[in-house]
Amino acid sequence: MTAPRDPPLDAVTTAWRPHSPGGAARSHPAWHDLDDEGKREAYEVTRVLRSIEAALDPEALSTTARAVLRRIRSG
Amino acid sequence: MPDLDALLTPIRSGDSTAFARWMAGAEPTMRDSLRSFAAVVDVEAVLQEALLRTWQIAPRVELDGKANSLLRVGIRIARNLAVSERRRARGVPSDEDAIDRALAGDPDGTTMPVVPDPHLRLAIVECADTLPAQPARALQARIESAGRQDDDALAEQTGMRKNTFLQNFTRARKLVAECLKRRGIDLGLELA
Numbered sequence: 001m002t003a004p005r006d007p008p009l010d011a012v013t014t015a016w017r018p019h020s021p022g023g024a025a026r027s028h029p030a031w032h033d034l035d036d037e038g039k040r041e042a043y044e045v046t047r048v049l050r051s052i053e054a055a056l057d058p059e060a061l062s063t064t065a066r067a068v069l070r071r072i073r074s075g
Numbered sequence: 076m077p078d079l080d081a082l083l084t085p086i087r088s089g090d091s092t093a094f095a096r097w098m099a100g101a102e103p104t105m106r107d108s109l110r111s112f113a114a115v116v117d118v119e120a121v122l123q124e125a126l127l128r129t130w131q132i133a134p135r136v137e138l139d140g141k142a143n144s145l146l147r148v149g150i151r152i153a154r155n156l157a158v159s160e161r162r163r164a165r166g167v168p169s170d171e172d173a174i175d176r177a178l179a180g181d182p183d184g185t186t187m188p189v190v191p192d193p194h195l196r197l198a199i200v201e202c203a204d205t206l207p208a209q210p211a212r213a214l215q216a217r218i219e220s221a222g223r224q225d226d227d228a229l230a231e232q233t234g235m236r237k238n239t240f241l242q243n244f245t246r247a248r249k250l251v252a253e254c255l256k257r258r259g260i261d262l263g264l265e266l267a
Contacts, residue, residue, distance in 0.1 A: 007241035010248075015222030017120045025124050027117035027164075036114040043113035047106055048262045049248055053218055054099065055199035060191050064106075064119065065098040067222030068126040072091050 009038055013046045015063035023071075078142040079188050086145070087134045094130050100188035101146045102126065103266065108150045112157040121160055123222075125153035143186050150186065195265060202254035210247035213240055 011030040018026045034042060050062035061069070079100050085093035105125060109118045129149040138144050206214065216229045224232075230240035255262055 006245040007238055010241050010245045011226060012117070012119070013244075013248075014217060014226060015119065015123070016220070016225045017117075017123065017222065025120040027120050031117045039114045043110065043118050044263065045248070046119060047103070047266060048252070050106070051103065051262060051266055052199055052203070052248065052251055054191070055196040056203055056218060059095060060099040060196075061095060062102060063218060063221040064123060065095065065102055065126070068098065068123050068130075069091060069095050070221070070223065071123075071127055072094065072130055 005038065008033060009042050009045065012042045013049050015067045017067075077188055077190050079146055080138060080142065080144050083133070083136065083138070083145055086130070087136075091130075094133070097145065098126060100190065101129075101149060103189040104146060104187065105149050105153050109153055109157055112154075112161070116157050116160045116164070118157075121157050122153060125149060125156050128152050128156070143188060146188055147186050192265075195260065198255055198258055198260055199251065202251045202258075205254060206247055206250055209235075209243045210250060213243035214247035214251075216240075217244065 008030060012028045012034065014028070017028055020026055031039065031042070050064055053062045054060045054065075057066075077100065079097050082093045082097045086097060102122070106118065106122055109116075109121060112118060112121070126149065129145065129152055132148065132152070133145060136145050136148050141147075203211070203214070212233050213229075213235070216233050220229055226240060227237055230237040233240060235243065252262060
C-alpha cells in the first residue's frame with residue numbers, strides 16, 4: 001500500500017509550516033529533501049488532500065484555510 | 076458563475092467568518108494558480124501567506140465590474156509571492172522574465188471559484204468512514220490539528236512513531252482515493 005517515497009512525500013502534505021521571526025509561513029523542512037518530481041507530486045497529493053479535508057469539515061474548510069483563519073483570529 | 080465578491084462587504088468590515096466562507100471557494104483556485112511553481116517553491120507556505128495578505132488588503136479592494144475581484148487580487152498576490160520566494164531562496168536579485176512568465180495568463184473575469192459538490196462531499200465522508208482504525212486516527216489528527224502542530228507532535232499524541240504515523244496517513248489518503256474510484260470518482264480529475 002505505501003511505497004518508500006510516500007512517508008517523505010506525505011511529511012510535506014501537512015498544513016503545518018514553520019514561521020519566520022516576523023510570523024511568515026516558511027517552507028517545510030522536508031520539502032527541500034524532495035527532488036523536483038517529488039515536489040510536483042507533493043503539490044498534487046496536497047491538492048487532493050485539501051478537498052478531502054474540506055469535505056470532512058462542517059464549514060467546508062481545509063486545514064490550510066483553518067491554519068490561516070487561526071492566524072487571522074489570533075491577531 | 077459564482078461570485079465570491081458577494082462576501083466582500085462583510086470581509087471589508089473585518090468579518091473573519093465571511094472570509095472563511097470566501098476561502099472555502101477561493102483556496103482551490105488560488106492553489107491551482109500556483110501549479111507551475113510546485114517544483115521551485117513550497118506552494119503550501121506561499122498559499123497561506125497569500126490568503127493572509129488577501130485578508131489584509133481586502134478593505135482596499137474595489138470592485139471592477141467583473142466577477143470575483145478579490146479572488147483575482149488573491150491570485151496576483153500568490154503569484155508575486157511565489158516569484159519573490161523563488162528569488163529569495165535562490166539569491167537571484169532580479170528576474171523580470173520570471174515575473175512576466177508568472178503573470179502571463181493574469182486572472183481575468185473568467186476566474187472561477189470552486190463550488191462544493193454535495194454528492195462528492197457525501198462520497199468522501201462515506202469513504203472516510205470505512206477507514207481502518209490507525210489510518211483513520213492519523214487522518215483525523217491532521218484534520219483536528221489543522222497545521223497547529225507538526226507531525227512529531229501528532230505522532231506522539233496518537234501513540235505512533237513518526238514513520239508509522241506517516242505510513243498510516245498515506246494509507247488513509249490512498250484508501251479514500253481507492254474507495255472513491257470504486258464509485259467511479261477520480262478526485263484528481265474531479266478537481267481538474
